[in-house]
Amino acid sequence: MSTNNNIKTYGFGVVAQGFYNYLETNKEEERLHTVIIKNPTKIRKGINATIETTNSNTARDRDMRVIVELISSADEAYGIVVENLEIGKKVVSANKKLIAENLETIVKAEKENDGIFLYEGAVCGSIPIIRVLNDLYANEQVKEIKGIFNGSSNYILSQLFSKEVSYDEALFQAQKLGFAEADPSSDVGGYDALYKLIIVTAHAFGKIIRPQEVLNIGIEALAKSDIEFAKKYNLKIKLVAKASLKEDQLTLTVLPTLVANNNDLYNIENEYNGVVIDSENIGEQFYKGKGAGSLPTGAVVYSDLKAIDNNYSYSYKKLEAENYKLTDEEKIAVIVSVKESIDVEILNVENLYSIDKRRKRFLATITIEELKRNKHNIQKQGISILAIEDEFLIEELINASLKEEVLTI
Ligand SMILES: NC(=O)c1ccc[n+]([C@@H]2O[C@H](COP(=O)([O-])OP(=O)(O)OC[C@H]3O[C@@H](n4cnc5c(N)ncnc54)[C@H](OP(=O)(O)O)[C@@H]3O)[C@@H](O)[C@H]2O)c1
Known part of the structure; x- marks a missing residue:
């Protein structure tokens, strides 16, 4: 049997099952040749493909047309994605951690070897x-x-x-x-x-x-x-x-x-x-759209497969x-809330306005660099930081503070 059209899926969890649903609906389920899973004792939905457990020694899948990587671990996915791109394969993934941490290496492997790497499912589920x-x-x-x-x-x-x-x-x-x-x-x-x-x-x-x-x-x-x-x-x-x-x-x-x-x-x-x-x-x-879930994410993984069929790749x-x-130099407006025992000045904030008499809640400006430097402190001391998205709000809060229309929650 020719394997030119074949697909191999790594993982058969939430997203892969959604993807399979689209293969079935579009009468393409026969293209799924092999499914690699981790736990051989798990009961699976009936599929016609060969089901194998991970063989970590060989991630290169020369006889497959498309590799669909949908496992949970970013570290384990790395070899599957990069090694297959290195032999010019077409690979789909939804693994945001893997992609965010290794994009440069992945794009290099894709471009140097004429592979294709698509990953619409990695960001915001069904939103393309x-x-x-x-x-x-x-x-x-x-x-x-x-x-x-x-x-x-x-x-x-x-x-x-x-x-x-x-x-x-x-x-x-x-x-x-x-x-x-x-x-x-x-x-x-x-x-x-x-x-x-x-x-x-x-x-x-x-x-x-x-x-x-x-x-x-x-x-x-x-x-x-x-x-x-x-x-x-x-x-x-x-x-x-x-x-x-x-x-x-x-x-x-x-x-x-x-x-x-x-x-x-x-x-x-x-x-x-x-x-x-x-x-x-x-x-x-x-x-706006569903950001996760089996079918919403499966839909875009299937759409990546169809894009590969049409030889589409990211430019x-x-x-x-x-x-x-x-840069981390930008100053942003925030609401900072600290416990009674903590001095808000530890954060090196500027333009401080108290906006809550009873609680230690302040409107302030702070650089991103300062927030980054203090991230550990912020987490350890349970300090809450709320950025302010809308400019007019800053003015409203300052006015309320100046007029002493402060909140007393
Ligand atoms: N869930 C979502 O809504 C969603 C949305 C967007 C993106 N994603 C991303 O999509 C990917 C898959 O997520 P998921 O929710 O479908 O995960 P999941 O339901 O936990 O399924 C993971 C699958 O991977 C298999 N697996 C784990 N390690 C493996 C290995 N080393 N080799 C082969 N198979 C392995 C598991 O095998 P067993 O079945 O044997 O346990 C399982 O079938 C992740 O990168 C996730 O971040 C998920």
Whole structure:
């Protein structure tokens, strides 16, 4: 039998099963030749393909046309992806950590060996944001890209705002519904959103930045009083990942952020993701869609397969053209809440306004560099940081503070 058209899938979990569903619906299930899994005793949905366990010695799959890498570990996925690209294979993945940490090596292996590497499923589930950036924005100057990139933390935040539940209850519910991993630290710590930000930055601005270089603060330190504070002003808190360009300087952050009801991200709830792109000539565009799940992610993995069938590959046009620098010097407006025993000055904040008489809650400006330097302190001391997304809010909060219309939550 000819194997020219064959597909080999690494992993048969949530996303791979969604992908298989699309193969079945489109009568292409016979293309799936081999499925590699980890646990041979697990009961599987009936598929016709050969099921094998990992043979870590040989990741090179010479007799397959397309390799679909959908395993959970980034480290184990590295060999599968890079070694197959090195022999010119066409590879699909949805592994954001793998891609964010190794994009330069992966693109090199792809280009030098005439392989193809597509990974739409790695960022924002069903929203085809990589394709949009690679195609539409290849010739357009992006000024800013921001969004809600992590469905698990967004689900938790939605529950905290709409119901009287604790953070732990909301997290448990997210895990029960399959939106959060058993180990949720990557989601709620802002790492998952950071990996996705690194990937979109490479496409939007042509700059590959290492995840360790970027400030990411998750939602773990948010207190009930932060939610009450936001509600009182008719605001919401969202975990916002953002990359913006000023002159040739790029600023990247992942931060819990206060958003007002006229912000596109305000109404993104539960497992949905949202992306806003601001660019020179097109202006603002806003995308919303399911950020995770078997079928929404399986749909874009299948669409990557069809793109490969049509010989599509990412052009990375900006990667060769741009030479922007990452900067941490930008000052951002934040709300800082500290416990009674802690002096807010440890953070080296500026323009401090007390906005809550009873609690130690302040409006301040601070550089990203300072937040980065203090990240460990912030986490250890349970300090909550809320960035302010909307300019007019800063003024409103200052006015309230000056008039002593301060909140007394
Ligand atoms: N879940 C989502 O909604 C979503 C959305 C976007 C992107 N992603 C990404 O998609 C990828 C897959 O996620 P998932 O949710 O489908 O994971 P999952 O449900 O945990 O499934 C992982 C699969 O990989 C297999 N596996 C693990 N290690 C392996 C190894 N070394 N060799 C071969 N197979 C191995 C597992 O085998 P067993 O079946 O034997 O345990 C399982 O079938 C991850 O990179 C994830 O970040 C997921």
